[in-house]
Amino acid sequence: MTPRVLKETLEEWAQEARVPRDLADRALRRRGRRRFAAFLAPALATGIVVLAVMLVVPWLRAAGPAPVRPAVSSSGAPLRQVIPLRPADDPPVKVTFDERSRGGVLTDTRDSPPKKMIAAGRVGVSAYWIWHPRATADGETLDRTWYLLDQVTLRYEKTDWGYLDVAPGLRYAAVLEKELPVRRIGIFHMETRRVLAWIPVDQPVAAVAWSPDGTRLVATAYAENPDRRSDDSAQCPPSDGGGTDTAGAVAGPRRWSMRTSRTGFYVVDVATATAGEFRAIDPCVVDNMNTRRDFRWSDDGTLLYERSIVQGQPDVFYDVEGNRHAAPADYLAKESKAGLSPNGRLLAGRDGLPTAVTERATGKVVGRQRVLQLLAWADDDHLVALGCAGTCRNEFNNGLVLVSVDGAKTVQLSANRKNTTKPGSWEPVFTLR
Template identity: 35%
Template sequence: MNVDKLVREALQEQATEQDGPRGDLAGRVLTARRRRRTRAIAGAALGTAAVVAAAVGVTAFGTGGSDGSGGDDPRPAGRTHGGDVIAHPDQSVPRDFVAAGNVGMAGYAVSRDIPQKNGDSLLVRQYFLLNPATKKYEKADAKWAWVAVAPGMRTAAVLEGELPARRIGMLDLRTGEVTRWITTDRPVAAVEWSPDGKRLLATAYSKNPDRLIDRPGDHAISGPQPHPSRTGYFVIDAGSGEVGPFRPLPQPRAEKDGYFPGVSREDMHWNRDGTRLFVMVYEGPRGANYRDWYTPGGAKTPAPPGERHTGWPRAGLSPDGKLLADDSHARTSAIRDPRTGKEVARVPSQEQLAWADSKRLVALACDPARCTGDAFGMRLVVVTVGSEKAVPLTAIRKSPEGYKRLWSPMLTTR
């Protein structure tokens, strides 16, 4: 198996997640490899990068309470373990509500690539969202090209396909109806809730970042390719629907060495407490991970003190600010001191998704008896810092009926 194929398979579980760092990771990894290759074989690498980039998407996470969209905590009931853990370890495709501590799975998504008549390739997501009334996951309307669930899990911000869209819908998850629309004067292709659920961060694009463009006549590149088109972002008051000023932040158009970029989607994200924004970037010969930081008003700014050492894992800083989730190595993932970046512990997981509280994480992990690092052998678990035990929340993930790819969890606070 070649390295590009290995990377693609290792990242397939991230096919529809809604938080940019995972989506960017595939492109960044292959971009790094391209930098180390000769131009003679760059075309083959870029062809593989296009496949990977087409398989990625985003997940909205919150760390605060419900907002003007959410009301009181619904606390859906289900099979429980350890008091605040709601698990269904017999379900390989979730049917009933799953949660641990402060975090619940608001839904899941699965994606597929659809070849277009003009040679393009379009990534399409299908969402399955929690109905707060039935406490079950239900298939959402296929017209929603983008869904971000608010803290409290009663409302979702939605975008109609094909992206980008000029209006954002507020979807009532109990009824499946849009209660109001928010219009932007520039088209957007991603929306993310602030940790307290009071604001929306909408990333603007001039083209659909989920569409790979065929480039006929370019013999150095094979297959449909990414096309960076981010133009900037808006910060929106969720309660009033007031759209703030457009903040220009163009996406880099090409690499300095002339290679075509390996990823189209580079969305803006909130930091842990909602005081900063960031976008993932790749720099350095060793494949180091970095974030570019901005104020909500658009000014470049240093990283918050507790988030200087953050990398790809979306879990990031713990609620009490004392621990930092970091990258995985084989069967375990690192936990670091956010002040120094020094490793202080390891947990039995391959991808750290969200902090359930200041000591426990919701993560993706493989069965220790069959752990190969393959995305197809992972399940949703709860791990505790200082323990080698992983408590299953679901069975080993399988593809939903009618799909080839695995489902990806959408987590938020409950």
């Protein structure tokens, strides 16, 4: 058990007026950690174990998510359900090569897909999914099998969820059940491995994404499974463009035919476990051949956007009410998933061997890296990237690496995937630690 996990667990227990229902689970899960005694006084450790033994018998057979007890007023009337979200700590500032430190480099170069946690500096692989196509009567469905980080063991565990996303701080995950789309969103505690609450929605959703501050979700709604490819979804014909949008920008021509069942989105307030009003969005605004058209948050968490797949066509932004909005001033400069460095001084360049990092103020190239893609900033001097195996003869034979901005130092983080275009390949999800 890490000191942070121990401290937060004890604080959480102390804040509860009654004995928590999952206390036995918490105690039993932590008994397996050999470092437990190093951080607890013997008397306190003994007391917790004895209490766990006393409490475990009545609850050992309890199954399913732990219910959240509704809050009540002094008169006994129920109040709005509240999830006691603990704010995320600031991510580590620097990469260190001591795995015991918060910014330490953690690798698994033996297993593919990975079994042990992969992380460097401010980011970690919080989850990953493995994809397999499945034939259906009217087409094909892309099935995802999700693996989620266990914060206690620091290993990835297979889940039964159909879709998930992890909040900054690696403490909570938003989860959706199988058979997408679904009409409720779960908030899953990654240390106790319990669903804290289910948040109902009227329109079925098939994707969730946390806001940068970890307090809200955007849930993208679909009429049918967006991973099912068929001819039944709504089709967007090519257009000649013209006219203006609500942000005053000239609407460009739509050059691609696209099928999707996306209907709109919800913005969810997680602490109160409530979804806001459903916002219907025209699915035919952006050029995109994908049936999955999930919404994402802008870097500052004030706007939502959907991506265009056409080079030169900007992504389209919305406010949280669903109105079209001009793009942030610095967003159009982004050319990779990594974007701006944490201090805002450097800009990660576009995909393709080799990649480059430029100084944002001058446009001067400050370093080139022998990697395929720049995925996330580990600190101001290092990035997590997609590196190719060997001499890069096959771009689809690749793995995660940590690379310095100047390209002089590369550390392998994961084993190389043999062919990312074949079923069974794993796709990482990066989250601030």
